[in-house]
Amino acid sequence: MAGSGRLALGTLPVPGWVRGSGPAVLSRLRDAAVVRPGFLSAAEEETLSRELEPELRRRRYEYDHWDAAIHGFRETEKSRWSEASRAILQRVQAAAFSSGQTLLSPVHVLDLEPRGYIKPHVDSIKFCGATIAGLSLLSPSVMRLVHTQEPGEWLELLLEPGSLYILRGSARYDFSHEILRDEESFFGERRVPRRRRISVICRSLPEGMGPGELGQPPPAC
Ligand SMILES: O=C(O)CCC(=O)C(=O)O
Ligand SMILES: [Fe+2]
Numbered sequence: 001m002a003g004s005g006r007l008a009l010g011t012l013p014v015p016g017w018v019r020g021s022g023p024a025v026l027s028r029l030r031d032a033a034v035v036r037p038g039f040l041s042a043a044e045e046e047t048l049s050r051e052l053e054p055e056l057r058r059r060r061y062e063y064d065h066w067d068a069a070i071h072g073f074r075e076t077e078k079s080r081w082s083e084a085s086r087a088i089l090q091r092v093q094a095a096a097f098s099s100g101q102t103l104l105s106p107v108h109v110l111d112l113e114p115r116g117y118i119k120p121h122v123d124s125i126k127f128c129g130a131t132i133a134g135l136s137l138l139s140p141s142v143m144r145l146v147h148t149q150e151p152g153e154w155l156e157l158l159l160e161p162g163s164l165y166i167l168r169g170s171a172r173y174d175f176s177h178e179i180l181r182d183e184e185s186f187f188g189e190r191r192v193p194r195r196r197r198i199s200v201i202c203r204s205l206p207e208g209m210g211p212g213e214l215g216q217p218p219p220a221c
């Protein structure tokens, strides 16, 4: 069990990087909250962080997001990517989105300093559609999802560097998501020390909205 990274839950295999309040929520969100560890090769991680570093370094860490959800961060909305990074983003698109979904462009890049964190929030339904997909770089972190109506229902995702997470449907609309601060960064019993983390986040447009119809998007969803 421990060796394979999977835990048998009745007949339902639960990956070792997902924990939840119970079998019902794990089963219900099985295809709605997905983590793919090792989605990026070491070379791909390096490609992305090298490309992002100079752009991020020009900015200063901020301590209040526009909606105060994010603390200790800097961010950019990036539309021009190297060919190598474009290939990675296309793999994300193919893995996370259906052919009918249009992606929000530009791509959101978020740099959380070691003491930075993201408070529980649901991404704006005005600006983001049904699917959110994020690559994690540099540091592991724990993403917690909590049902907005039933706080006893929760899921935790262990996001290792190089992993891809996908939130869609119910996981995206009915659950808040957050990135735990260093002091609270545990995956079950396992301490997950938070260092600086960069995430690269792709989102679909709200259904029925064309790429030109968005108006002025917020700095982040
Ligand atoms: O850093 C992440 O992976 C998530 C960021 C996030 O939740 C947001 O910008 O709305
Ligand atoms: Fe979010």
Ligand SMILES: [Mn+2]
Binding pocket: 069, 121, 123, 220, 221
């Ligand atoms: Mn946000």
